Amino acid sequence: MTSNDVRDILELHSKPLNSTDNPTPSKKANKSEKEKKPDGIPRELFQLIGGPPPIAFVKPAFKAKPNLRKKAVHWEWQSFTNQGRGEDDQLTLHHWVKCTPTSESEDSGYWFAEYNKKIDILKYDDEEYEKYLTDKDWTKEETDYLFKLCDKYELRFIVIHDRYEYKERSMEDLKDRYYSVCKKLLQVRPPEGSDKGALIAMNTYDKAKEEKRKKHMCALYLRSPEEIKEEEALLEEYERIEQNEKKFAKERENLLKLLSFQELAQPKRKKSLLSGPTTPTMEVGNSNFHTSTEVPKKNRRTSASSVGSAVIEAEVHNAPITARKEKFPQGVVVRSSKIPLPKQTMILKVQKTLQEFGLGIDMINYICGPRPSIPTETVCARWVDLQKAIQTLLDVKKAVEKADHELKAKKALLQKIKQNGLGSASKSANSGDAGGKQSDVTASVSGDGGGGDESSVVPTKRERITLTTTPRDAKRARK
Amino acid sequence: MATFGGDEVSALVLDVGSCWTRAGYAGEDTPKAVFPTSYGYIAEAETAAPNIDEDTIMKNVDSDAPKVQDWDALEKIWDHALDKRLQVDPTEHPLFVTEAAWNTREIREKLTEIAFEKYRVLAFYVAKNPVLSAFATGRPTAVVLDCGHSTTSCVPVVDGYVLKKGIYKQPVAGDFLSEQIMQQFQKLNINVEPHYLIAKKTVVEADQPAVVVYRDRPNTTESYHKYMQMRVIHEFKESVCQVFESTYNELVIAARPMKTFEFPDGFNTSFGVQRFDVPEILFNPPKFIMQPDRPSFDTKSMLGVHQMIYNSVSACDIDVRPLLLNNIILTGGTTLLPGFADRVNYELSMMLHGMKIKLHAPGNTIERKCSSWLGGSILASLGTFHQLWISRKEYEDQGAMIVEKKCE
Ligand SMILES: Nc1ncnc2c1ncn2[C@@H]1O[C@H](COP(=O)(O)OP(=O)(O)OP(=O)(O)O)[C@@H](O)[C@H]1O
Ligand SMILES: [Mg+2]
Numbered sequence: 001m002t003s004n005d006v007r008d009i010l011e012l013h014s015k016p017l018n019s020t021d022n023p024t025p026s027k028k029a030n031k032s033e034k035e036k037k038p039d040g041i042p043r044e045l046f047q048l049i050g051g052p053p054p055i056a057f058v059k060p061a062f063k064a065k066p067n068l069r070k071k072a073v074h075w076e077w078q079s080f081t082n083q084g085r086g087e088d089d090q091l092t093l094h095h096w097v098k099c100t101p102t103s104e105s106e107d108s109g110y111w112f113a114e115y116n117k118k119i120d121i122l123k124y125d126d127e128e129y130e131k132y133l134t135d136k137d138w139t140k141e142e143t144d145y146l147f148k149l150c151d152k153y154e155l156r157f158i159v160i161h162d163r164y165e166y167k168e169r170s171m172e173d174l175k176d177r178y179y180s181v182c183k184k185l186l187q188v189r190p191p192e193g194s195d196k197g198a199l200i201a202m203n204t205y206d207k208a209k210e211e212k213r214k215k216h217m218c219a220l221y222l223r224s225p226e227e228i229k230e231e232e233a234l235l236e237e238y239e240r241i242e243q244n245e246k247k248f249a250k251e252r253e254n255l256l257k258l259l260s261f262q263e264l265a266q267p268k269r270k271k272s273l274l275s276g277p278t279t280p281t282m283e284v285g286n287s288n289f290h291t292s293t294e295v296p297k298k299n300r301r302t303s304a305s306s307v308g309s310a311v312i313e314a315e316v317h318n319a320p321i322t323a324r325k326e327k328f329p330q331g332v333v334v335r336s337s338k339i340p341l342p343k344q345t346m347i348l349k350v351q352k353t354l355q356e357f358g359l360g361i362d363m364i365n366y367i368c369g370p371r372p373s374i375p376t377e378t379v380c381a382r383w384v385d386l387q388k389a390i391q392t393l394l395d396v397k398k399a400v401e402k403a404d405h406e407l408k409a410k411k412a413l414l415q416k417i418k419q420n421g422l423g424s425a426s427k428s429a430n431s432g433d434a435g436g437k438q439s440d441v442t443a444s445v446s447g448d449g450g451g452g453d454e455s456s457v458v459p460t461k462r463e464r465i466t467l468t469t470t471p472r473d474a475k476r477a478r479k
Numbered sequence: 480m481a482t483f484g485g486d487e488v489s490a491l492v493l494d495v496g497s498c499w500t501r502a503g504y505a506g507e508d509t510p511k512a513v514f515p516t517s518y519g520y521i522a523e524a525e526t527a528a529p530n531i532d533e534d535t536i537m538k539n540v541d542s543d544a545p546k547v548q549d550w551d552a553l554e555k556i557w558d559h560a561l562d563k564r565l566q567v568d569p570t571e572h573p574l575f576v577t578e579a580a581w582n583t584r585e586i587r588e589k590l591t592e593i594a595f596e597k598y599r600v601l602a603f604y605v606a607k608n609p610v611l612s613a614f615a616t617g618r619p620t621a622v623v624l625d626c627g628h629s630t631t632s633c634v635p636v637v638d639g640y641v642l643k644k645g646i647y648k649q650p651v652a653g654d655f656l657s658e659q660i661m662q663q664f665q666k667l668n669i670n671v672e673p674h675y676l677i678a679k680k681t682v683v684e685a686d687q688p689a690v691v692v693y694r695d696r697p698n699t700t701e702s703y704h705k706y707m708q709m710r711v712i713h714e715f716k717e718s719v720c721q722v723f724e725s726t727y728n729e730l731v732i733a734a735r736p737m738k739t740f741e742f743p744d745g746f747n748t749s750f751g752v753q754r755f756d757v758p759e760i761l762f763n764p765p766k767f768i769m770q771p772d773r774p775s776f777d778t779k780s781m782l783g784v785h786q787m788i789y790n791s792v793s794a795c796d797i798d799v800r801p802l803l804l805n806n807i808i809l810t811g812g813t814t815l816l817p818g819f820a821d822r823v824n825y826e827l828s829m830m831l832h833g834m835k836i837k838l839h840a841p842g843n844t845i846e847r848k849c850s851s852w853l854g855g856s857i858l859a860s861l862g863t864f865h866q867l868w869i870s871r872k873e874y875e876d877q878g879a880m881i882v883e884k885k886c887e
C-alpha cells in the first residue's frame with residue numbers, strides 16, 4: 001500500500017492525483033501551501049500581501065481540512081484468483097481493493113490476466129515431419145527440442161542459443177532450421193485468412209548472408225586502435241576529397257555560367273539597341289493598362305489604339321525581355337528602385353568601376369548603390385546589363401588571378417620534384433601521386449581554357465570584350 | 480493503482496547475501512530489515528545463541544557457494560528474518576527469494592522445498608540476482624557487475640534472462656579485500672584490537688603507541704574475535720580505501736592526500752599509497768594480491784573486473800553486444816569504493832575502442848547495496864507477475880522440480 005492509498009482511505013485530498021473528484025479547494029490549497037510564508041508575518045497578512053498579484057480576485061483559501069465526519073472510503077482485503085494461471089490452479093492471493101459500487105459489479109476476472117500473452121509457435125505432427133521436414137543434419141528429436149525452446153523463450157534466439165544443450169550449434173544453424181521448418185509448413189498448409197506470401201517472406205532466412213554479416217560485425221568489434229585511427233584518417237581524407245571535388249565543380253559551373261551568360265547576352269543587347277527609346281509616359285500608360293481593371297472594355301480598346309499599334313508592335317517585338325517580364329506593383333514606384341543590387345560582396349567594387357566610367361557619381365547612394373540619373377526604362381535596362389557585365393568582369397578577373405596563382409604554385413612544385421629527382425622512391429611516388437591529383441584539379445578549375453597557360457589568355461580576351469562593350473553602354477546610360 | 484501496473488499482495492522479499500541479509504515487503508523502496516548474514520551459537524548446545532556475544536562461535540552463512548551448503552544455517556537466517564524482524568506468519572504471504580545466477584538445480588529445488596515444507600508459504604518464487612539488479616534500474620537487458628562481499632560476478636541479462644555462457648565470477652570481492660588489508664596491517668605491525676576488548680582509551684598523537692586499558696575476556700572464541708576484527712577492517716576499507724581512476728601510477732598516487740584512520744584502541748596513523756594498493760586488486764589481481772593464506776587460490780587466473788565485463792560481453796552474440804555495453808550496471812557494496820566507476824569506465828574504453836560504453840551506477844548507496852532486493856520488490860508487486868508464482872498446489876502436484884520450469 002502506498003501513501004496515496006492511505007490518503008485515499010482517509011479522504012485527504014492533498015495530492016493532485018485525487019483532485020478530480022474534489023477539484024477546486026484542494027488545488028488552491030496546494031498552491032497557497034507552496035508559497036512559503038516568511039517568519040514574523042501573520043498568516044492573514046501574508047495572504048493579503050504575499051505572492052504575485054492575482055490575475056483575478058481569488059477568495060483566500062486555506063488548506064482543506066480532512067473531512068472527519070464523512071465515513072472513510074471502504075477498502076477491503078479481498079482474495080482473488082488469477083485466470084492467467086493454469087485452469088486447475090487455485091492460487092488465491094489477497095490484495096486491497098477500493099470498494100466502490102462499480103468495482104463490485106464488474107466481475108470480469110483479474111485485471112492483469114490479459115497481459116499474459118504467449119506467442120504461437122507452429123506445430124507439426126509426426127506424419128508432416130516425415131513428409132516434408134526431414135533434414136540430413138537434424139534429427140526429429142533435436143528439431144522437437146529446438147521448437148520446445150522456441151516456445152519456452154518466445155523466439156528470443158539469443159537466449160535459446162544460450163540454453164541449447166543438445167549439441168554444439170551456431171545461432172545461425174538454429175534460426176535457419178526454425179525458419180525453414182516454418183516456411184515449409186506454411187507452404188504445405190497455409191493458414192486461412194492471412195496473406196500466405198507475406199508470411200512466407202517473414203519466415204525466410206538467409207543463413208549465408210547472416211553469417212557473413214556477423215563476421216563483419218565481429219571484425220568491426222575487434223578492431224585495434226591503430227585500425228580505428230587509420231579508418232578515421234581515411235574517412236577524413238575521403239570527406240576532404242569529396243568536399244574539394246564539390247567545391248571545384250561548383251566553381252567550374254559558376255565560371256561556365258558566367259561565360260555562357262556573356263555569349264547569350266551579346267545578341268540580346270544588339271536587339272535591344274534597335275528598339276526605339278521608350279518614354280516614361282508610355283510606361284505610365286502601360287502600368288495603367290495592367291492595373292486599372294475597372295476601365296470599361298470599350299474604353300480600354302480605344303486607349304490602346306490611341307497609343308498606336310506600331311508602338312505596341314515595337315514593344316512586342318523589340319522590347320528587351322526583361323521589360324516584358326517586368327511586373328508592376330500597384331501604385332507609384334520609382335523605377336530606379338527596381339534595379340537589382342549587385343552581390344553584397346561586390347557592391348563596392350562595382351561602384352568603383354562605375355565611377356571609373358564617370359557614372360553614378362552624382363547619385364551615390366550608400367544603401368542601394370549607384371543609380372542612373374535619368375532612370376527611363378531603357379536606361380535602367382542598360383544599367384542592369386552594365387552592372388552584370390561589370391560583375392562578370394570582376395568574377396573572371398578573380399578566377400584568372402586564382403588560376404594564375406595556382407599555376408605558379410604547381411610550377412614551383414614541379415620544379416622542386418624535378419630537382420629532387422628520384423631521391424627516395426616512396427616519397428616521389430607519393431608526391432607524384434599528389435601532383436597528379438592536383439593537376440587534375442587545375443584542369444577542372446580552368447576548364448573553360450583547357451590548359452593552364454591558355455587559361456590566362458582566354459579571360460583577358462573576354463576582358464577586352466567586356467571593356468569594349470561597356471563604354472558604349474555607359475554612354476547610353478549617361479544619356 | 481492499475482495505471483502503473485502495481486498490485487500488491489503483501490509478498491515478502493528475501494535477499495540473503497554473503498555479508499548482509501535484506502528482508503522486507505514487496506512494493507517498498509527499502510528493505511524493512513537489513514542484518515548480517517552471520518549468527519552465533521554455543522558450542523555444547525549446537526543451538527543458535529539468543530544474543531551474539533563473546534562466547535558464541537561465529538558462523539557465516541554463504542548462500543552462494545554451491546558446494547558448502549549449510550542449510551541449517553540458512554534456515555536460521557530465514558527464521559530470524561521472518562520471525563524476529565518482519566514478525567510475520569509466512570503461511571499468509573507469498574515469498575520471493577533471490578539467488579545467485581549460477582545456482583544449481585539442486586539448490587533451487589532445496590530452496591523450494593524449505594519454503595513449502597518448513598515455512599508453508601502461500602506461494603514461492605526464486606529469481607536471479609543480476610536479473611533483479613537490472614530490473615531495479617529499469618532495464619530488461621544489461622550486463623551486471625556485482626562486486627559484493629564474497630564474490631565478484633559479471634552476468635549478461637537479455638530480456639530478463641541470464642545468459643549462462645556469459646557468466647564470469649571469482650572470489651575476489653569485499654571480504655577478500657579486507658583479508659588483504661589484514662595482511663597489510665600485519666606487515667606494518669599494526670595490531671587490530673576490536674572494540675569489545677577496549678575498556679578505556681586515551682587520545683594519542685599520530686603514530687604513537689596506544690595508551691589503552693583492556694577488558695579481560697578470557698572465554699572469547701577465536702571466531703568471534705576474528706569477526707569483530709573484520710568489522711574494524713571493513714570500516715577501515717569503507718572509509719579510507721580508494722580506487723585510482725586511471726592506470727595505477729605510484730608517483731601520481733603518492734601525491735594524493737593521505738587519509739588518517741583511528742583504530743579502536745586510539746592508535747592513529749595516515750595511509751597514502753597503501754589505501755590505493757588493496758582496491759587495485761580488483762583491477763589487476765595477479766600483480767597486487769599478496770599471497771593469501773587461503774589454499775587453492777590461483778592468483779594467476781584472476782581477472783580484473785573490467786576484463787570480466789569484457790569477457791562476459793564478448794561471450795554473447797555480436798548483435799546484443801552494443802546494447803549490453805550501453806547498459807553496464809555496477810552493483811554491490813564494494814563498487815562503492817570511491818573511483819570505482821571511473822576506473823571501470825577508463826579501463827573499458829581502453830579495451831573497447833570505438834564502442835559506446837555507458838555505465839549505470841546508482842548514486843544512492845542503498846540502491847547500490849540492495850539492488851537485487853529492490854528488483855525483487857518491484858517484480859513481486861507487479862500485477863502481471865502474479866501468474867508466475869509457484870503455488871502450493873503446483874508444488875504438491877509436481878514436486879520441487881517445478882522450480883526449474885517456472886523460475887527462469
Ligand atoms: N562504502 C563502501 N566502500 C567500500 N566497500 C563497501 C562499502 N560499503 C560496503 N562495502 C563492502 O561491500 C560488501 C558488502 O556488499 P554487499 O552487501 O553487496 O554484499 P552481499 O550482497 O551481502 O554479498 P554477495 O553479493 O557477495 O553475496 C562488504 O564487504 C562491505 O565491506
Ligand atoms: Mg549481493
